[in-house]
Amino acid sequence: MLQPFEIHEPATVAEASRLLARHGDDATVYAGGTELIPVMRDGLAQYRHLVNIKTVPGLDAIAPAGEMLRIGALATHRMIERSPAIRAHAPVLAQVAAGVANLRVRNVGTLGGNLCFAEPHSDPAAVLIAQGATLVLARSDAERRVNADGFFVGIQQTVRMPDEVLVRVEVPARRPGAGAAYARFALHERPTAGVAAVVVLDGDAVTAARVTVGSVGPVPARVPEAEEALVGRRPDPEVLREAAGRAGGAVEVLEDLYGSVEYKRHIVTVLASHALDEAVARARGRGH
Amino acid sequence: MDGRAPSMRIALTVNGRPVEAAIEPRELLLDFIRDRLGLTGAKRSCDVQVCGVCTVLLDGQAVSACCTLAYEARGREVTTIEGLAAGGHLHPLQEAFIAHAAVQCGFCTPGMILTAATLLQDVPAPTPEQVKAYLKGTLCRCTGYWKIIEAVVAAGRRTQEARE
8 A cells, every 4th residue: 555645736847846846855756657656555665745747738749849859758658659750750769669568558657757767677768868869857947958868877866856857858850871779688577688779870981879778787878988889980790799799898787686797798799789780771771 | 744645536437437436646546446346357466567467448548557546547437347348248359258268267358358459449450469569568377378369369350340
């Protein structure tokens, strides 16, 4: 049984932020509830005030805006999986959303909740970091923008302040010459490991690359050693293998119930190889 | 708050019938439908949204009632397995599960059928691969998955033939 709490129904983000500020440690944001309700029921977290941001209109909107896609924080994984705009402009995000947990979780769980809960074993964050996404956090009187790369600071810890509400994620739209891919391995609902790769080609040379590894360490993180192995070079198989090996070798890995450090490094190397192959193929205009 | 649990009134529709109730915000939808409405088709098992036996439909979408607040159902339509048969006629999925012997112990069957019902809404005549994608995360402890997949495919085909 959950401990008693009160549900607040703000009409605006500013009101939600004021409620969070007023109740401090006793309050938290309530969105899909797929992470929050189980931890509250199991007594791992207790709040006497839930601020239900689903009563704020428009926070689930998904829309292209110039060279980017704006994804409202309350967009569910299912909405992202099926959104024509995301399928057209950032298809890898739709693919990742379609693989989250199961249909019931995807129907209810939101992108914003997933990111703010910051459970290490999760897929969307690694892809958003690789894509150079920006997270927009709002208070009652101001907004600030944070690179997805700098949002996560530890296991279930982010730079979001207690009275801030994540309102949307902005993702650069796909552009010619760029390819994005995500490869994951999961034995259960949550992934053991995931690797996102974005490769930008100019002719035969890689001009920019991002390799992000998720689920194996405390936070999803870029692996600069792998990216440096790609930039300025032709994406031949041996180059991609070298970068994949660096991804597996250099990423911070923690041992947990999903596997040992050695095992995870091996899985990451294999997944990075798959993701890089796919990203290069997509950058060359094959696949999507 | 002075330690007393706050109460709120909700109005919702359950299996086509209007329901009004006073609930506590912390009350879970699964407890509400089982203990207050006596609808026991949805079961409590894993309690963490990985097994699917507590599945109900909220406005036609599958959710895990074990981790959903009853509050979320206010003003909405809840469908449980008890509400699927209309006017004394079994749903085509229920008939197909019987015809294909897709029920062994029956514990997972309500969740399987309700989840499959949302699939048939989205994809009227699904392939086995589409059935697997929707039923992933709805676990059969008897591991009778093939019969279940066959039954859903057959129900889809039959429903589509009836429409044509």
